[in-house]
Amino acid sequence: MKKWMLAICLMFINEICHATDCFDLAGRDYKIDPDLLRAISWKESRYRVNAIGINPVTGYGSGLMQVDSQHFNELARYGIKPEHLTTDPCMNIYTGAYYLAIVFKKWGVSWEAVGAYNAGFRKTERQNQRRLAYASDVYRIYTGIKSSKGIRIPATKKSLPEINSVQNN
Template sequence: MLFNLAYAAEPDCFELAGRDAKIDPDLLRAIAWHESGLSNAAIGDNALAGFSPGFGFGLMQVDSQHLKFLAQYGIDKESLNSDICTNIYVGTYFLAIAFNRLGDSWEAVGAYNAGFSKRPIQEKRRKDYARRIKLSYSNIKLAESRRVR
């Protein structure tokens, strides 16, 4: 898998959100790559994941279940798909919640996608998701190290 690290708009919102949340921006990039293929116009159907009805919006595929909460901050599905930085910051916020709850772990990364339920199916989904993100993250780091040389 090849990663083009030059895709970020100015300013690099992955860098800014990562800095503010103390999360590696490359981890945020790996999640965005996996979630949307780096397309902020992406709208994903979460019914396939067992959520009904549900949709993910933008680069970070912020879940529609959060729209009511986000509305108090003036964030709606249109802004999640039209404002890249808003989408990245919102996704980073929910990842930070997982880190705060589960510690700095791949389980927390898995919770970004599969939530916190202790049901075996959700635990499996967390592990599978974390494994895929870890692979993408490793590929980004490898590409970055080759670029620096």
């Protein structure tokens, strides 16, 4: 019994380590701070590879980065199937980074864009509030990750700091 438990633990640890490397690789390839990707993944799924989150508007989110099912038809053109997003951590992280890069291209590298990763682009007061709430949560997680590495992020009372000012720390 102990051998089985050890084997299961080792597989789990291997999967986590593999995913950790993928945050760094996807961050490098998409020029996004890997710690920002980690913060989004924690907010979205608590780092659960097989997480499924119901979205009452567009369907559901899959995996670590909660890639939304509205993107599945587009992803199928690249050979990415929904089951890949809940079984392949790297595929999911890269896919999430891809969509975050699209958001950054559309809105610039900003916390509002980070909020749009989750709450979309609709310009309504409700969506603005949802984007701000999401970005604030991700920022709090992000600063915690940076703090655990001994990196201090400047605190502001009025608004979130610019991502560019903290991205390369």
